[in-house]
Amino acid sequence: MNIVFDFGGVLFRWHPPSFLARVWPHRVPDAEAGQAVAAQFFQQYAGDWGAFDQGLIGADEVIARIAARTGWLAAEVAQVVDAVADELQLLSPTVALIQDLKAAGHRLFYLSNMPEPYADHLERSHPLQQWFENGVFSGRVKQSKPGAEIYRIAIERFGVAPESCLFLDDHPANIEAAHAAGWQALHFTTADAVRPQLRERGLLGL
Template structure:
């Protein structure tokens, strides 16, 4: 379904931000291309060993240590590379996204309430916040690892609306995942699928937020 654009009689009154690849850039390949210089070998490792399905357990709050131990038992030949998922976690990041930082600052100046909703392990939250002052503009955030719920489960979106104190229609949800965007849209959130940083400000302006 195409995203609504243009002036609206009634629009969102607050913004809910995803973190990874919306506020800060995160990609396991940023780390693992150092460990596996051969691109094909790197691809195989991320497709068959440290997969995103495996990583989702961290987003649900499972400890890195326990989840890594289980994977090493299955792939003992890759033990050092698997351990690097936690030991070198911060090397998966490549800085904040300037367009998002600028938008968050501009919304803050306008007095628009802003919140976070992220699939993220509870032990990595503070380190992530330290990557950008933009995180300090968020009034509250739903952290999946603390709640033991992950996007795109509808329950985490309902929790966000309840905790932030807004009806879904009053919230603009910004995320890079199409599945998360569709889940939020089905619950009545306004949504912006973040695929191009340059499209962010026009989307906010179209809704009268900037």
């Protein structure tokens, strides 16, 4: 089986409400309050941040756009943008899952919505080439999930059939798009939660 991992919220920590509560305590007192601020900042990964995800604009431009749209100071917006790379900490249970899937003989790939600066950071900081045969970052192909084109690009790059791929992603819209592209897919919440589903499919031993 070809198992394809999302990154944010799957292999790397990414929970915008709690992230903003840590970076912007003067604006976001706790994660609950962070829900509304995260929706305004990241726009559900559409709008300004969506263009950044797709590599259509750079960090300076996304900072300027968010500041102009929200009225927040550009320096404060830059503080958040600059803090994202450090926020993307490895989730050790997912690393263990990767190692177990590799040991079981599966081929592993990744498909991640990731602006180029953060993609560069992850490649420098982690042994992605040891864990994965290949992968697609949205910022480098100018497409993003859940758009159909990035799934087609991934299949072409991986050199595999869509039906042979099992996608693990934390966003239901991306799971639906994977199914529409002919992939198998599972909604990822935690590594511990997905393990039984992988065992049911015969992809992991007991």
